[in-house]
Amino acid sequence: MAESFAVAHALRAGGHDEPLAALADGALVVSLGLGTDPLVESADRAGLLVLEHDGALHAVPGASVRTERQDSVDGARRLFTVAWEPAAATELVGGADLVAQTRDRLLLAVSAQLVGLSRQLLELAVAHVRVREQFGRPLGSFQAVQHRLADVAVAVEFAGPVVARAACSLAAGAPSGTRDVAMAKVFASEAAERAAYSALQVHGAMGYTREHDLHLYGLRAWALALAHGDAAVHRERVAAELFGGPAPRYP
Template sequence: MRFALDDEQREFGRTLGRMLGAADVPAAVRAWAQGDHGPGLAVWERLARAGVFGLAVPEAFGGAGPLPVEAAVAFTELGRHAVPGPVVETAAVSVLLTRLAEAGRPVLAEAWLPRVCDGGARVTAALPGAPGGSPYALDADVCDAVFVAPGGPDDLFLATGHGPVQPSLDPARRLALPRCGAEPVAAGRAVREAVRLAADWAAFAAAAQVLGVGLALLERTVGYVRQRQQFGVPVGAFQAVKHRLADVRVGLEFAGPLVYGAAVALAAGAPGAGAEVAAAKAAASDAAYAAARAALQLHGAIGYTAEYDLSLWLGKARALRSAWGAPADCRARTLDLFSL
């Protein structure tokens, strides 16, 4: 497959990058980790105005999509700037409700998707019955709705509350167990199909996000080794350092086309889209994790300090590696799907 972003898609990514670069996202991430969502929600408002939350939503419900390739561009930038909040889960819920609407059940989509697109509502999901899903909902305490598909019967619930908020490997990823309502808001085979597609989109968005995290770690590490000196020369001048960073770059360069290939497969509704997504998630997670290990080693002691901004990306690389499918699970799923 030959694939390259067009000029408009590249400019979209550059625009998002400039916008997030001017938004002091690291301060918003630190506040989010302490339960102060104000600065992070201000960033979300900017993303909503830029159309990010409408990329997985059809025009009929206020969006511009579904546009998986543009979503890959956007989520890579969200990872590159460590944006907090349930951005991946928002895309998953958007796809879930859209698929239910396509199956003749538009009520939930009509009630929620226009508000999601314009930033007026925040949503998240817990899909333990789906591949890569978890019983925990991300940032349930800041969301207006938590959609839960527990598996077993093909039921979809709207949570009525949640348990205590718990930290994760990334302090800004706050998890909670949702409490389901007594009656499902949707049921049947349509729910099963919608949850499956939503999980694929979640894994795809997480792959793009963790790819952006890896790129940010590499950029920051390259900048650091050019400045840090040892024996009177920059650390980056040593061959061992160059080789380590070159290996990281190669891993990220190989993961990128897999992410965009998964986007193309999702856009086409290809039968093998799930396998493409799983392969992309495995490759991007491993590449970002390698970038995190190299960044930590080459920064030395300062890399371990929570006060240094590098820690924001290190924690996110670790958490996103297992979110919506750990690499080993994704590889197993890829093999299973390709063997069908």
Template sequence: MDLAITDDQATLTQGVRDYLTGVHGPELLRALDASDGRRSEGVWQGLVEMGLPGLLVPEAQGGLGLSLLDGVLVAAELGRAGVAEPLADTALVAAPLLAKAGGQDALLEAIASGGTRVALQHPINPWVADLDGATHILSVEGKILRLAPGNTENTFLDSVDPLRRLYAPIEPSGTEVGSADALLDHAALIAAAQLVGIADAMLNQATDYAKNRSQFGQPIGSFQAVKHHLASTAVKIEFAKPVIQRAAVALTEGSANAAVHVSHAKLAAADAAWAMSETAIQTHGAMGYTYEVDLHFWMKRAWALSGAWGDRAFHLRRIDAAVIGGTLPIGPGHSFA
């Protein structure tokens, strides 16, 4: 399995990163927070002009027809920029599931054009994100995904992340388009990819602060204790990236162990993001806890996504069942199978 990033993928992610750096910085996050997490139509239109809603929509329906592996690379950039818009749910989860199900050409065309936003509902989450702005909802009843109109009058729920707009689930209905497991696995994978991007952003913020904050006449980044903590979390982040890419390939190929690879990815990404949150706070000292420091936007998003689409206990159980049950043998003879 070749997980090397191609030149086209590097160009894609760099382009997305450059665009988001220019339009989706801490100033915008603070403005959205001041407006109770309301969405920005200007930001959404910019994402549409970049062609991002159609990233995984087939070319026949007006999209770019890229792969799920491309999708996780872009999801990491969304996490890095702290994007609150429902782009990941619509473009990186719903679109590939609808394309695989078939018979949803009109909806896929609407997604690619930016005119449709799809919210996701699954029993594993006691909430639905961005239900108020959704034109459709992809939901689960038993083990069947169903498509139904979005409900904008449902109960609004609090979130640890002030920029996540969460609502109580609705009664599912509509057209059958797939399986519950597929929705869970795709959404957990995209959440994992965002977590890695979030962790990268926090690492950069902590590193920059350590370079500029001086104590005892020198930058605190020169102290071994600080350097070692930052290096340890950087390793966790880098080790999580290929695990996420492998899970994307496994889902694309329909591997028998794809769900286990997704759980591994979610665990690796959540652990890296959680460790990075703690290290970033410690690096910033007491200031890390204050609203005035931008870090808290990414830290709270990491906390929120770590528990979304299956918490640590859920994904550990899936891995334990596969390893102990024998469906995923481990050891030297199986490491590179």
């Protein structure tokens, strides 16, 4: 979903909007590769890939690339390296500006996913501690458990408005859009990591089993928190814009 959201903008802004109708009705699967030697999600299934090369984006048919599966923290997140040859015919107009715009939209969509994952993890944890008993009492009655989950709730509630602000900034074309998106990734990543670790801790050994749904959300939260730059990288990007100095290279 995040890649489709970003690719739709890249195709429209890059003067290659013919595939948008097929993308909208689900007939076309797309994916996106940004940065140096990127890992591209579901590249083997994509009919069209938007890939970065030398500061420009290229719309590359899936049939013309070679893919190799790579390991992921989240086994349900299928990552590939992609071998391909850039050509003038595949290049989208817009250059580095289009790369930056597409990156911002990818980060925004991933941040929104992380907030949703955080909320789901918190709901699973709260539901569990209400019914799981220790020492003859529900786990949720212990103050240490309450404080841990309250910290998660605070982190999630702080992250949501930051992501919403980033969305508004991009929609309005605000000069602060890139900085706001970077901050959204910071807050969303930290909230998701806190939610995943806390949910795993309160579930105990049950949380490590594949029979429980926790792993579906926890592993995805950890994977996306690290994807496209973790919280530390994007915090440095915010600091570089506010105080000057070189920003860290986009991963």
